[in-house]
Amino acid sequence: MFRILHNTKYDFVRQWRLALITVVVFVVPAIVLIPISGFNYSIEFTGGTELRLNFPQAPDVADVRAAIADAGLGEAEITTFGSPNEIRIRAQDKSQVELQAAGATTVADQIEGALRERFGAEGFTRAGSEAIGPRVGEELRRNAIIATLIAFGLTLVYISWRFEWRFAVAAILGTLHDTLATMVFIKYLDIEISLFVVGGILTVIGYSMNDTVVVFDRIRENLRLNRKRPLSETINASINETLPRTIMTGTTTLGALIAMIFLGGDVIRPFALILTFGIVVGTFSSIWVAAPLVLWIERKWPRESDATPQSRVPSARA
């Protein structure tokens, strides 16, 4: 049989400082940047209007802009979408969103009315439209945050029950690391936060947790098999033993995602990009963040039953 990474004996726990790199590059900027400048939210979250209109011939964008400005909606953003015949108009400005309190389609109707006056009633067809009132967006943002917090909470409870609280805390911190890193990745690439992207972030959380649980499962098993071995050795052995699976699953999922990045089109691409990053960082954190954290927590709050004083273990110079 063909094997990769068989019987490896890397001392992963000793390399925990590698995690400092991701913490400095991703986690710290996340904590600093996100509260300062926030994200670029899609209209699903801010409320607003988006129209995609198909013109038989490519219209002059300046013309479109003038018509919309005449209607008193000068703040609207106008871009071509895909082909020059398709125009995307987006009104996301606060004042415009407030107009929609009266009815979600207020602004859409105004824009379309103005354009029909300029380009004629049959001047274009509507390829798609979205109009979202201000309250809906607010609610959605709240729901997304609640969903994430509950997901964390439930996972914490589940892992505490199946493993023990030290593992649960380490898994949650590792996953938090991945979540923050993914969010700052989204910020670096200036990907707009849409519902779909939030789904992507939650999937990264799921994957990261998945990967960590596989490693922890092996640690749990090895702890049972050999209670005398120092924890740092058990952790190292467990990571090494699960390494082939970690790499194979990561590679396969990345392969599938790369297909989605190239062939999935504009809708799926941002989602696939986020997952690609999330899987790399999730795999990294299971090995270099979550596992060393178990050791660290164990030292701070040692188990009472088999209180092996871990600080005396020579290999763990952390």
Place this chain on the structure above:
Amino acid sequence: MNSLKARLLAIAVMVIASAWALFPRTVEDRFQRDGVMVDTTYSRIPLKYGLDLRGGMHLALEIDQSQQQVTDVSDALERALRVVRSRIDEFGVAEPIVQRVGDRRIEVELPGIDDRERAIAVVQRSAFLRFQITDRTQALERVAPRLDQIVKTRGLDAAGATPEASRPSALGGIFQTDSAAGDSAAADVPSDGPFRNLIAPGSLPGQYYVAIGDVRRIERLLADSAIRNALPPGKVVRWGADSVSLSTVWYRPLYVLDNRDIITGEYLVDAKPEQDPMEGAKVTFQLNNEGGRRFRNETGRNIGNNMAIVLDDKVMSAPVIQGAIGTRGQITMGGRDLQPAQDLALVLRAGALPVPLTVVETRTIGASLGADAIQQGIYSGIAAVLIVIVIMVGYYRFSGFLAVIGLFFYTLITLAILATFEATLTLPGIAGFVLSIGMAVDANFLVFERIREELDAGKSVRLAIDEGFDHAWSAIVDTHVTTALTAAILYQFGDGPVRGFAVTLLAGIFASLASAIFFVRTLYYVWLSKQKTAPTTLSI
């Protein structure tokens, strides 16, 4: 081998049940064809495509509390939901979804519809029909001087009102002459005040004309509380639905009506659109017996008066009552287009909305956009699956091949679950599907790596397989449960597209467990049972 037989039997049952769930079946649907509802039956695979895949329209509605407070929101929403549902049923859309979301929202999905304005009108129109007698006592003329004064003292003066020249003086009698004649008090104040300047008497009793340019101003004045209090008691002021043109200037009629409804739409039993060569499109309606009796009494007492037909607080028309009317009546729409009459008849039949609704969200997706998305979704899905297959067979050989068969089983089960629970397949759903393939593959990898370890430990092929599955079990269960927890929360809090993602992910997680743990293991057993002697090597 009995346990193998039992396993094969269980698999056969699952495959047959899944195939049955996915077997094309006959569905019945209502379509609108040339304005008539027709029931058609056709056969198709029972998987629903979301709006993003086939185009259509999504609407979210909430109770509008800006005008009046609704005390029991939940109950009002439930009643509104029934009305919206019956309207949509009559609208003629294949497989519409009308559902309540949370405790204050109604969601409507209309596949294949992208006429936003019309769909919103049908859903949102409150369709409250009532008949009221127009005022004959010149009540507005009598309070007009008072209104003028209020406008002046409260500084509501519509400075920059329509210039004198364009005032409706061309209409024969202008307001102030009427009011001076009708009320001696009016003589004490200047006969043209800021309010009276904007209003001219119309052609019927209780009807007035307001120049189109002044409509907004009058609306503002009528919204003022002092003005409202000064309006004649027992009367109500309503706008007409259509504008009229008199000597090049357009006017909007304003009616003063008796506040009492002589009858309302609750007695209506049927409404039909009709095309009349003289009157244009119209809606004829029929009242039930009780409604007919009341209507006859009321109209009999009001012969010679004008009866305003008021729909959603707008006066559609105000014909003179020639004689007592029984159970039948009509609403003239004017114009040649039958569709407004069709839509009105539809909402009248379905009943009035118990509370006003406001649209909080709409999404329309053109069918072409959907087609592109399907195409890209399918291409990327196929490519992703091919990559997975190549990696699995390339690395794990025969065992990888078994896992690939397992993937087909997995796909079948996932689709069957989606069909059974009538989940909607959306674009994010396809992404969730591809991703849960990743989970299924991961479960296989966990098992295979475990089997390799058992083989390394010197166990026999048979024992290694058994222990490999047994030892991988805890990791597989824990990973699946944690992912399922996240997916379930996504489902609970997510909306539309994210929900589609969560549903396919949940279905996929279950199918992945069935495939990786049960199906592939059975395949190994089948392979073992075919060996004449106990195998010493396993291609893994």
